Structures are given as structure tokens and as C-alpha cells.
Amino acid sequence: MTRFLLGRLAMLVTTLAVASVTIYGAMFLTSGDPATLLVGGGKPPAPAVVAAIHKQYHLDDPFFSRYWRWLTGALHGDFGMSLAYRADVSTLISTRIGDTLLLVGYSAVLIIVIGIVVGTVSALRGGLVDAVATGVSAAAMAVPTFVVGAVLAFVFGVKLGWFDASGDGGGGFGALIPSFTLPAIALALSWVGYVAQVTRAAVGAELRSEHVVTAEARGLPRPGLIRRHVMRNAAGPIFAISGVAVAGLIATTSVVEQTFGISGIGSLLIEASAKQDLATVQAVSLLMVAAFIVLNTVIDLVTAMLDPRIATGRTL
Structure with missing residues (x-):
């Protein structure tokens, strides 16, 4: 029973880790700049807005550095800001x-x-x-x-x-x-x-x-x-x-x-x-x-x- 319990817990952690990488990485599978998706809306954002989004979300950092920052924030209840709702995602x-x-x-x-x-x-x-x-x-x-x-x-x-x-x-x-x-x-x-x-x-x-x-x-x-x-x-x-x-x-x-x-x-x-x-x-x-x-x-x-x-x- 102990081995079964440890095996299920290990599977739980592994599955959660894979799921989190998949969910976060999905936005980078789309064509174009991810900043345009973060802004939302139909019109292309202004270059200054894109630059600000890159800075706010660290989009110029390596992928796993960005992922780790997002994951650690999520574990502390910080999911970032919603640009569409103009509110904190955790509050939403x-x-x-x-x-x-x-x-x-x-x-x-x-x-x-x-x-x-x-x-x-x-x-x-x-x-x-x-x-x-x-x-x-x-x-x-x-x-x-x-x-x-x-x-x-x-x-x-x-x-x-x-x-x-x-x-x-x-x-x-x-x-x-x-x-x-x-x-x-x-x-x-x-x-x-x-x-x-x-x-x-x-x-x-x-x-x-x-x-x-x-x-x-x-x-x-x-x-x-x-x-x-x-x-x-x-x-x-x-x-x-x-x-x-x-x-x-x-x-x-x-x-x-x-x-x-x-x-x-x-x-x-x-x-x-x-x-x-x-x-x-x-x-x-x-x-x-x-x-x-x-x-x-x-x-x-x-x-x-x-x-x-x-x-x-x-x-x-």
C-alpha cells in the first residue's frame, strides 16, 4: 500500500508539472508575437504597448525562466493582470x-x-x-x-x-x-x-x-x-x-x-x-x-x- 501511495503521489506531481508546462507554453505555439494575444482586441497594438507587454511579462527571457516565474506566482495565488478585464486575475x-x-x-x-x-x-x-x-x-x-x-x-x-x-x-x-x-x-x-x-x-x-x-x-x-x-x-x-x-x-x-x-x-x-x-x-x-x-x-x-x-x- 505504501508503494502504491508513493507511486500515485509521484504520478500526481509529474502530471501537474506536465500540465502546467503545456498550459503555459500553449501561447508560444501560436504564430506571431504573444504580446498581441495578451493585449487582445482586433487591432494590432502600438509598438510602445508591445514593448511594455514584453517588459511586464518578461517575454524576452528564456522560456523556462518565464515559466518558472509564472508557476511560482501561481502557487502563491498571483496569476498576473487581465488586460481584457483590467483587473487582477486572482480577484476575477x-x-x-x-x-x-x-x-x-x-x-x-x-x-x-x-x-x-x-x-x-x-x-x-x-x-x-x-x-x-x-x-x-x-x-x-x-x-x-x-x-x-x-x-x-x-x-x-x-x-x-x-x-x-x-x-x-x-x-x-x-x-x-x-x-x-x-x-x-x-x-x-x-x-x-x-x-x-x-x-x-x-x-x-x-x-x-x-x-x-x-x-x-x-x-x-x-x-x-x-x-x-x-x-x-x-x-x-x-x-x-x-x-x-x-x-x-x-x-x-x-x-x-x-x-x-x-x-x-x-x-x-x-x-x-x-x-x-x-x-x-x-x-x-x-x-x-x-x-x-x-x-x-x-x-x-x-x-x-x-x-x-x-x-x-x-x-x-
Whole structure:
């Protein structure tokens, strides 16, 4: 287990290092002077402006010298200045990250609760319940997130008026929850299907396992058998897919935030990309990639603790 832990931590550090170099170096793969991207806008900047940008961002220094200065600043919370927004990038992120965290957290609760309940009931009940649950789960996985978001906003927000389709309720936490319901459902729906399917398969496999069948034949009470043996042994794959689902929310939050007009860091990334605000794009991309990598590493470690055979490589 110690070797597995050290290996995952080493992989975490290596992946983060490679990701940071890729994110920072992407702007130097474009043709022309990177200073023009930092300025943004349609018109070429004046030579004096270009010279000032070169000096401010040390663009005439060697690449790894510039990268190290940017990375050490980022580790201290200093992502530089946004020339498009005329504000500190860290301030832009701090004012928007709360909405993204609320949206991702709300969606994560929906994924874990609904996905596990549907998958477990489907495996335990079988028959028509299983067929319906499987069909609905497959349909949920097949529909793109942006389509789900548009349909939910139009039907339940515009036509029926049950929810705030703007995703900006205001008035504190109590008002934010109803206004974030449609965005959270749109973000979570496809992952609910994945979690339900994996849960169904894991619980079904445990129900058919030899020790469970034998215990049931001996007359052990079914509720206790399911709780202590079936669900406990199935917890590994269920936790793994649930964790992957929560990490995957980071990649799709931009789409939902744009659809519902949520001022999170996902929408900030899209807006900054459109304005060629490279400092903001780099900062938000680094945060999203780092969050995704760290979450996946935590998932691997917890899954290995739930099933130590994974750490020894004896089973998947």
C-alpha cells in the first residue's frame, strides 16, 4: 500500500508539472508575437504597448525562466493582470469560483444519491423495474449536456416558470438553491446514468457471488446480507465511478454556466478565450486541470483503501 501511495503521489506531481508546462507554453505555439494575444482586441497594438507587454511579462527571457516565474506566482495565488478585464486575475477567479463550487457540489449530490439509489434498486428488484431503470439510464447518458440544459431552461424555466432559468437567484443561499436546480440537473444527468449503470452491475455481481448465494440459502436475513456483504463489497467500483463523475463535472461546467448565465469560472474561461485574455485563460485552465488531477488521485487512493487488492495489482 505504501508503494502504491508513493507511486500515485509521484504520478500526481509529474502530471501537474506536465500540465502546467503545456498550459503555459500553449501561447508560444501560436504564430506571431504573444504580446498581441495578451493585449487582445482586433487591432494590432502600438509598438510602445508591445514593448511594455514584453517588459511586464518578461517575454524576452528564456522560456523556462518565464515559466518558472509564472508557476511560482501561481502557487502563491498571483496569476498576473487581465488586460481584457483590467483587473487582477486572482480577484476575477475569487469572485466567480463560489458559483462554480455550488453548481458542482449540487450536481455531485444529485449524481451520488440518484445514481446509487437507481442502480441499487434496479439490481435488487430486477424485472420491469430493472428494464425501465436501464433504459432511462442509457437515455440519460446519450443526451448531450447542452441539449439537456436548453430543454430544461425552456420547459421548466420559460414555459412552466417553476424554476429560475437564469441560474442567478440572488438573495442568499436559500434563493440560490432553487435557481441552481436546473443547471445542476443538466450538469449531472448524463453522469447519473453512468453511476446507475455501474452500481447496477456491481450490486448484481455481488448478488450472484458464491458467498452471498450460500448465505442466502442458509436463511440469513436479506436486509442484513445486502447491507453487510453486497453493498460493502460493491462499494469500491461504486465509489470509483462516483468520483470520476464528480471530477468529470469540471470539464462540462463551462457549457452549463453559459447556457444558464451563471457567473462561474467556467463561463469566465469561455469569455476570456473569446477576448484572447491569455492570462485569465491560463489561470482558469490550470485550476481546472489541477482540480481534475487531484480528484482522480484521491479517488485512486480511496478505492485502493476500500479494496487493498488494487494496490497489490491482483485485481482491478
